[in-house]
Amino acid sequence: MTERNSEKVRELAWAKAKQGVAESRFSHCLYLLYANRRLRPYITRIVKRLEAGEFFSKTLRKIFKDYHQITVGRYSYGCFRRSFPPGTTIGSYVSVAEDVTILRRNHPYTRLTQHPFFYNHELGLVERDTIELDSDNPLTVGSDVWIGRGTLILPGCRTIGNGAIIGANSVVTRDVPAFAIVGGNPAKKIRDRFDPEVVAELNKLKWWERSIEELIAGDFPYLDDCNIKLLKSFTLS
């Protein structure tokens, strides 16, 4: 990338970041209107448009936290789906591709019957659910995670560590360690992204806790491959 281009990218990033810092002045009103289920798709669209999209919108984060019990960190995208189960927590700078499904509970397969008549209160036979709720087995996703297209995350996976990658069309049945690349059905480790000493340094740096403004101002070397020399070559103020 030429010097001029990189300056352009920087300018654009700044402009977007600044836009996102301000909540839209209609934020509270839109937040309240979201209580009306029929309006939800429209409200979501309007909020995204007014607040520079999913990367930045504070109102969208508040709506998802309060109405759907889904917590989404800064700059993460692809996570604002009502189909994601309540209790899901997603870190910052997370990329979620299309068609990702998260399931949090199994039918009670050790009982005489596993049919939902006998565990799902919405069907009228039992007063309250007789198996654990989605929110009893929440999924926690770290920061700077990339979840590939078509991934299916099953109840046996409770955490996905910082910096992990989940390959396209994976079926994830177990926890995914930080900075691992996993893939397949069932998902297995393909390799680690970095050596342990690089990971140790990243865990000290915790750049994902910084705002995009701080990173840009701090000369964050985002175009270089990550290695120990690079990590030692700069500091975040």
Ligand SMILES: CC(C)(COP(=O)(O)OP(=O)(O)OC[C@H]1O[C@@H](n2cnc3c(N)ncnc32)[C@H](O)[C@@H]1OP(=O)(O)O)[C@@H](O)C(=O)NCCC(=O)NCCS
């Ligand atoms: C996981 C991924 C990042 C790995 O990329 P890569 O490092 O270039 O991997 P390679 O193609 O060199 O494959 C390395 C090995 O992993 C395997 N592999 C790669 N992706 C896989 C996947 N999704 N599931 C299972 N195995 C996979 C390859 O078969 C290969 O195995 P081998 O060494 O036994 O031959 C990539 O394959 C992927 O799935 N990307 C997601 C793309 C996507 O969903 N984009 C949506 C837009 S956000």
